[in-house]
Amino acid sequence: MRHFTSLYDVPDLGRLLRTAADVKRNPLARPDLGRGKVLGLIFFHSSLRTRLSTQRAAMNLGLEVIVMNVGSDAWKLEFADGTVMDGDTAEHVRDAVAVMGQYCDILGVRTFAGLQDKEADYAEPVLQAFIDHAGVPILSLESATRHPLQSLADWVTIETYKQVERPKVVLTWAPHPRALPQAVANSFVEWMRQAEVDLVITHPEGYELSPRFVHDTPVEYDPVKAYEGADFIYAKNWSAYYDYGQILSQDRRWLVDAEKMARTSEAHFMHCLPVRRNVVVADAVIDSPQSLVIPQAGHRVVSAQAVLQEMLVHLGG
Amino acid sequence: MRHFTSLYDVPDLGRLLRTAADVKRNPLARPDLGRGKVLGLIFFHSSLRTRLSTQRAAMNLGLEVIVMNVGSDAWKLEFADGTVMDGDTAEHVRDAVAVMGQYCDILGVRTFAGLQDKEADYAEPVLQAFIDHAGVPILSLESATRHPLQSLADWVTIETYKQVERPKVVLTWAPHPRALPQAVANSFVEWMRQAEVDLVITHPEGYELSPRFVHDTPVEYDPVKAYEGADFIYAKNWSAYYDYGQILSQDRRWLVDAEKMARTSEAHFMHCLPVRRNVVVADAVIDSPQSLVIPQAGHRVVSAQAVLQEMLVHLGG
Amino acid sequence: MRHFTSLYDVPDLGRLLRTAADVKRNPLARPDLGRGKVLGLIFFHSSLRTRLSTQRAAMNLGLEVIVMNVGSDAWKLEFADGTVMDGDTAEHVRDAVAVMGQYCDILGVRTFAGLQDKEADYAEPVLQAFIDHAGVPILSLESATRHPLQSLADWVTIETYKQVERPKVVLTWAPHPRALPQAVANSFVEWMRQAEVDLVITHPEGYELSPRFVHDTPVEYDPVKAYEGADFIYAKNWSAYYDYGQILSQDRRWLVDAEKMARTSEAHFMHCLPVRRNVVVADAVIDSPQSLVIPQAGHRVVSAQAVLQEMLVHLGG
Numbered sequence: 001m002r003h004f005t006s007l008y009d010v011p012d013l014g015r016l017l018r019t020a021a022d023v024k025r026n027p028l029a030r031p032d033l034g035r036g037k038v039l040g041l042i043f044f045h046s047s048l049r050t051r052l053s054t055q056r057a058a059m060n061l062g063l064e065v066i067v068m069n070v071g072s073d074a075w076k077l078e079f080a081d082g083t084v085m086d087g088d089t090a091e092h093v094r095d096a097v098a099v100m101g102q103y104c105d106i107l108g109v110r111t112f113a114g115l116q117d118k119e120a121d122y123a124e125p126v127l128q129a130f131i132d133h134a135g136v137p138i139l140s141l142e143s144a145t146r147h148p149l150q151s152l153a154d155w156v157t158i159e160t161y162k163q164v165e166r167p168k169v170v171l172t173w174a175p176h177p178r179a180l181p182q183a184v185a186n187s188f189v190e191w192m193r194q195a196e197v198d199l200v201i202t203h204p205e206g207y208e209l210s211p212r213f214v215h216d217t218p219v220e221y222d223p224v225k226a227y228e229g230a231d232f233i234y235a236k237n238w239s240a241y242y243d244y245g246q247i248l249s250q251d252r253r254w255l256v257d258a259e260k261m262a263r264t265s266e267a268h269f270m271h272c273l274p275v276r277r278n279v280v281v282a283d284a285v286i287d288s289p290q291s292l293v294i295p296q297a298g299h300r301v302v303s304a305q306a307v308l309q310e311m312l313v314h315l316g317g
Numbered sequence: 318m319r320h321f322t323s324l325y326d327v328p329d330l331g332r333l334l335r336t337a338a339d340v341k342r343n344p345l346a347r348p349d350l351g352r353g354k355v356l357g358l359i360f361f362h363s364s365l366r367t368r369l370s371t372q373r374a375a376m377n378l379g380l381e382v383i384v385m386n387v388g389s390d391a392w393k394l395e396f397a398d399g400t401v402m403d404g405d406t407a408e409h410v411r412d413a414v415a416v417m418g419q420y421c422d423i424l425g426v427r428t429f430a431g432l433q434d435k436e437a438d439y440a441e442p443v444l445q446a447f448i449d450h451a452g453v454p455i456l457s458l459e460s461a462t463r464h465p466l467q468s469l470a471d472w473v474t475i476e477t478y479k480q481v482e483r484p485k486v487v488l489t490w491a492p493h494p495r496a497l498p499q500a501v502a503n504s505f506v507e508w509m510r511q512a513e514v515d516l517v518i519t520h521p522e523g524y525e526l527s528p529r530f531v532h533d534t535p536v537e538y539d540p541v542k543a544y545e546g547a548d549f550i551y552a553k554n555w556s557a558y559y560d561y562g563q564i565l566s567q568d569r570r571w572l573v574d575a576e577k578m579a580r581t582s583e584a585h586f587m588h589c590l591p592v593r594r595n596v597v598v599a600d601a602v603i604d605s606p607q608s609l610v611i612p613q614a615g616h617r618v619v620s621a622q623a624v625l626q627e628m629l630v631h632l633g634g
Numbered sequence: 635m636r637h638f639t640s641l642y643d644v645p646d647l648g649r650l651l652r653t654a655a656d657v658k659r660n661p662l663a664r665p666d667l668g669r670g671k672v673l674g675l676i677f678f679h680s681s682l683r684t685r686l687s688t689q690r691a692a693m694n695l696g697l698e699v700i701v702m703n704v705g706s707d708a709w710k711l712e713f714a715d716g717t718v719m720d721g722d723t724a725e726h727v728r729d730a731v732a733v734m735g736q737y738c739d740i741l742g743v744r745t746f747a748g749l750q751d752k753e754a755d756y757a758e759p760v761l762q763a764f765i766d767h768a769g770v771p772i773l774s775l776e777s778a779t780r781h782p783l784q785s786l787a788d789w790v791t792i793e794t795y796k797q798v799e800r801p802k803v804v805l806t807w808a809p810h811p812r813a814l815p816q817a818v819a820n821s822f823v824e825w826m827r828q829a830e831v832d833l834v835i836t837h838p839e840g841y842e843l844s845p846r847f848v849h850d851t852p853v854e855y856d857p858v859k860a861y862e863g864a865d866f867i868y869a870k871n872w873s874a875y876y877d878y879g880q881i882l883s884q885d886r887r888w889l890v891d892a893e894k895m896a897r898t899s900e901a902h903f904m905h906c907l908p909v910r911r912n913v914v915v916a917d918a919v920i921d922s923p924q925s926l927v928i929p930q931a932g933h934r935v936v937s938a939q940a941v942l943q944e945m946l947v948h949l950g951g
Contacts, residue, residue: 028353036662038690046392048413052383052420056355059381064693066686075680075908084912086811091908095920095927096682099907102932103686177403273416274392274408278401286412293412298419345670363709365730369700369737373672376698494720590733591709591725595718603729610729615736 001310005127005140006148007190020156020306027060027305033312034063040104041067041141044126045112049273050141050149053300054108060305061312066104079125093129101134106311110141113181115245121145121181122210137311147183150272151191152303157296158197158232161268166196167231168265172223173203174280175250176237184272185238186213193217202226206248210241223254230264235271235280256281261290268292318627322444322457323465324507337473337623344377344622350629351380357421358384358458361443362429366590366617367458367466371425374621378629383421396442410446418451423628427458430498432562438462438498439527454628464500467589468508469620474613475514475549478585483513484548485582489540490520491597492567493554501589502555503530510534519543523565527558540571547581552588552597573598578607585609635944639761639774640782641824654790654940661694661939667946668697674738675701675775678760679746683907683934684775684783688742691939695946700738713759727763735768740945744775747815749879755779755815756844771945781817784906785825786937791930792831792866795902800830801865802899806857807837808914809884810871818906819872820847827851836860840882844875857888864898869905869914890915895924902926 001016003009010016022029039058041051051067058065070077077096078089085092100107111126121144130138140148158169171188190213192199201209202220220226227233235256240246255278261267269281269291277283286293318333320326327333339346356375360368368384375382387394394413395406402409417424428443438461447455457465475486488505507530509516518526519537537543544550552573557563572595578584586598586608594600603610635650637643644650656663673692675685685701692699704711711730712723719726734741745760755778764772774782792803805822824847826833835843836854854860861867869890874880889912895901903915903925911917920927 031353036665036694038693040686048385048392048408049416049420052357052385052417055383056420059355060353066689068682068686075682078911082912082917085910086913090910091682092911095907095909095911098928099683099931100686102928103690103935273412275412276402276407277395277409277412278399279403283399294415294419297416301420348670365702365709365725366733366737369674369702369734372700373737376672377670590729592729593719593724594712594726594729595716596720600716611732611736614733618737 001307001314003131003138004148004307004311005131005138005143006146007194013194016152016306016310017155019309020152020302023305023309024156024302027301030061030309032062033309034058034061037105037312038064038066038103039106039108039308040100041065041108042100043067043069043110045110047110047141049297049300050110054141054304056301057304057308061308063308063312079129093126094133097130097133098135101136104136105315106137106139106308107134108139108141111143113144113183115179115181115239118244137315139307139311142183144181145183146187146190148187148191149300149303149307150184151187152307153296153299154188154234154270155191155195156299156302157270157292158195161292162231164231166198168229169197169199169232169234170226170230171199171201171234171236172226172254172256173207174235174237174254174256175252176276176279179239179245179247180237182209182238182241185209185236188234188236189213189217200226204249204251204254206240206243207238208241209238223260224263227260227263230267233261233264233267233269235269237280255279256285258282258284261285266290270296273297318624318631320448320455321465321624321628322448322455322460323463324511330511333469333623333627334472336626337469337619340622340626341473341619344618347378347626349379350626351375351378354422354629355381355383355420356423356425356625357417358382358425359417360384360386360427362427364427364458366614367427370617371458371621373618374625377622378625380625380629396446410443411450414447414450415452418453421453422632423454423456423625424451425456425458428460430461430500432496432498432556435561454632456624456628459500461498462500463504463507465504465508466617466620466624467501468504469624470613470616471505471551471587472508472512473616473619474587474609475512478609479548481548483515485546486514486516486549486551487543487547488516488518488551488553489543489571489573490524491552491554491571491573492569493593493597496556496562496564497554499526499555499558502526502553505551505553506530506534517543521566521568521571523557523560524555525558526555540577541580544577544580544584547584550578550581550584550586552586554597572596573602575599575601578602583607587613590614635941635948637765637772638782638941638945639765639772639777640780641828647828650786650940650944651789653943654786654936657939657943658790658936661935664695664943666696667943668692668695671739671946672698672700672737673740673742673942674734675699675742676734677701677703677744679744681744681775683931684744687934688775688938690935691942694939695942697942697946713763727760728767731764731767732769735770738770739949740771740773740942741768742773742775745777747778747817749813749815749873752878771949773941773945776817778815779817780821780824782821782825783934783937783941784818785821786941787930787933788822788868788904789825789829790933790936791904791926792829795926796865798865800832802863803831803833803866803868804860804864805833805835805868805870806860806888806890807841808869808871808888808890809886810910810913813873813879813881814871816843816872816875819843819870822868822870823847823851834860838883838885838888840874840877841872842875843872857894858897861894861897864901867895867898867901867903869903871914889913890919892916892918895919900924904930907931
């Protein structure tokens, strides 16, 4: 695997999942695979889980890590081509990225949707600049429209905790005071459509995700119906895709609470965190034994390490 | 030793001091003790000595370090339980901490007294959240009310430089333009009461420390009398404990100057740094040969490494 | 080599250049030279290339790195001696630096010209404080008036790409919307004067560099004439030295464009980056095959590693 920015970069999903299972069993099995190599982690946006879990994964592989917060550690980058740069941007992204590629063997990059301009966000200009100009493999640490390391961790979590061969997995929208990207939801759907699960998406009208992710996945506008018989409830807020970046509803009926959970088949609760308690999910649910949020977050090390292993093997000695 | 947040976490103080002596003699004796393990250093408050010395200590033990500045690297945490989190806090501390515990084998945390609410500060909510929710050993890098790594370094410093069997050690309050916590002073008293020293505390009236730290330690309100025959002058500002967080005095009589030092038994000068020169201590004292502030700061590596060694041994392979 | 703050710290330039050539050939030849040692990188000013390339160089040598952003990670430092520190500075630089020297075996420091007071900038107070008080070797990561790691990387770049025995190298001033220091230009001249090159400096009148750097280097006020027959065009903005820190011209005739490049002997284009595109250099030039900006940036690892190697050898086991 050269880059890892979406499911489509994975040449053999079965092999990646087997690698993940190996990593989960024995995270310290390959302490020298990354020896002498450097992973640069470039953050355009703040992060806790991704920052820590990716560093941990790299350390388990003997890979050195350099972390860089664009903005606080450096300066403002220019993204438009052909600009006369006499304003407040001090360096063009194509130069900055090419330089980073000189210093690191793999570059991880976290960007975020601006939520102002759908075409711009979905064109993934920052991620694409890294792919185009770095000259080294690129690892997405979440981009404007996808979060594949999260999805792989989610997959490992469902695989670990499922009680039936083909569980019913419900992705439910939940309220949130701020406009959030669609990235986690998009990726979750993208990956789960490849899994042996019955996936249902539920959200208020107007919160439809992009058809290029949803395809023919069933969408249910009544959360109570959607929860019926579910084995996993995966909650996530996102802002509107069609009415791009807008908050259309704060409807508390979409809070994940004990009442709706009672309609499931003793479903496990999942969320990628950070989560607004009692807005997205009630304390009683997230603090219940059925909540998987902490092991799910723990699996972020597994997913990052499995991906880094495959990238390092591809890079070779 | 599982956690290290105060003297009361130390099961065998004599052993810890012997470990510190070993570390001081040969800091690179155990370069593989931490191999394959990760220490997370979580800063809610800025730091220079603690940040650098703890990293150095970890490196000497082969322990990988991940540093995280909460605030600049991540987002605002919620501390209250049961809150509907629709305000400006994006994650509950119990979730954030549990997640960090998934990625690190030991978590170090630096917090700071708010100095608004004595009960809240002395309840140590942040430190307690880490102990309660991380699931891994917690190392205090200074909390609202204690700074035990500093106290151990102070102990090593006094042990190294004492000329008499039972030195007279004076903890003196000193002026400062800002309200500072009682943490360093509290811990210093807590630890020194276990040492073979004659401890005296001196400060203006109104600056009494909490009785749960002072117990029957002699308090002298006249600095000139307190300095008489002292072997060590340990200066530190703190804000009032009873009139909580207030600055009651800027009395320059409490500046540590050459005149008062002349009344001591050629006392060594100590301060944990950072120090306001010519406010807390005169240049002539801090720059004199009797000043120990630099080796004292150097001993922060010794204390962090001794503590980490004991925590790693307790953690096992 | 003990310190590395300018050309004058290099005891044997030929040997340093041979070390650089060795490092370029095989960067991982000495993975244990720095084992057990710690390099502290202290940034008073933001950085991308220096931050990443120096970390990479250190990692190649098995040297551990601690990065510290003064300001965001710590607090404001006092530089004046004898001050009563009751204002907004929380620690004196001499104390902070002495403490850092307790924790690190080598200290790298990046400072920046204030451009308000020429005498102050050229006295290099921050760099000098590190040399005076750290007690360990000091590596300049760019100071107010020099950037020797950049100059060594530039030298390696010219050595690598030159087509004639004694190339003509032109340092050209270029416009910029902000006032920038003279450091890169000063150092480039300082080093190039030792190289087997014909160095010419070209800039508008009023932009003369300090005579202590220029000496008898030819200065040409007509860029078109200066470019004639050049093998390397090295562009850099700087603010005025005599009318200190002022922007005297934004004359677009000094933009490095294809028209002027056509007058050269198929010259390579160089710039230390970050660069304002179409202000300092036209896209057509920086994106041409003759542009060396990316390999030049890559050579920053070579120069940092060569210097660190010589410093480590001098430090001994």
